[in-house]
Amino acid sequence: MTDWPPVDLTDAAAVAERRDAVVEAVRDHAGRIAYELALLEGGDYGRVEFETDGGTWTVKYEAGDLEFLLFDPDSGSEVYVVSTKRQPEPGALATALADYPAFVRAFNDHVRAAEEQLENAPTEFPEPASTEEAVNERRRVLDRVEEICDEIAGQLHRLEGGEYGTYESRIDGQRWELNWDRDGVSYLRIGGSDGVYLLSQYAPPEASDIRRYVPQFPAFVEAYNESVADRTETLSRVEF
Known part of the structure; x- marks a missing residue:
């Protein structure tokens, strides 16, 4: 076996x-x-x-x-x-x-x-330039723009009532929009929804945009003044 x-x-x-x-x-x-x-x-x-x-x-x-x-x-x-x-x-x-x-x-x-x-990677680098002067100059310009826009916002709030609104005008073929609420200006935008925010609650504009649009801002203020004048003239004709 x-x-x-x-x-x-x-x-x-x-x-x-x-x-x-x-x-x-x-x-x-x-x-x-x-x-x-x-x-x-x-x-x-x-x-x-x-x-x-x-x-x-x-x-x-x-x-x-x-x-x-x-x-x-x-x-x-x-x-x-x-x-x-x-x-x-x-x-x-x-x-x-x-x-x-x-x-x-x-x-x-x-x-x-x-x-x-x-091994031979450098550790000595050029001194970075300070942005302080540029930031201060930007703030100086935008503070004045914001101050005027706040005044416009207050006048529109008084004239139109409500909690918020928008004033629009065309300057050199572009649409300028001032959006406001009872606290003042919310934003100032040029060029529609994809445009440039000269004022906003978020990031400041590029220096090139400030240089381009701030010189046009007086024309925007004049357009607003003309709009108020037109309304005043219209209302002055109302008779009882």
């Missing part, structure tokens, strides 16, 4: 345990590489590829921690040496580990190249 079983079973659990121990060692080592890459690349997450004679290694990291380490050999199927999904097949793992030292050397070369690029 033939012995049964015919051969001894290989202890698969022992192989898996050995594989897991190897992967954990790689995870620790490659985790240091991921951390260093996060520092070097200057971001919380990213992925970097390293070429070796045996294939391509990809390191993906997030918040400085290793997400996965992928090896794509020049011949054969890619293998996730470290991942959050599943452990690698022992044969593929062995193939990858044979090339792992080359991957580490490629990482070291990557770091050295960065060092060399920064």
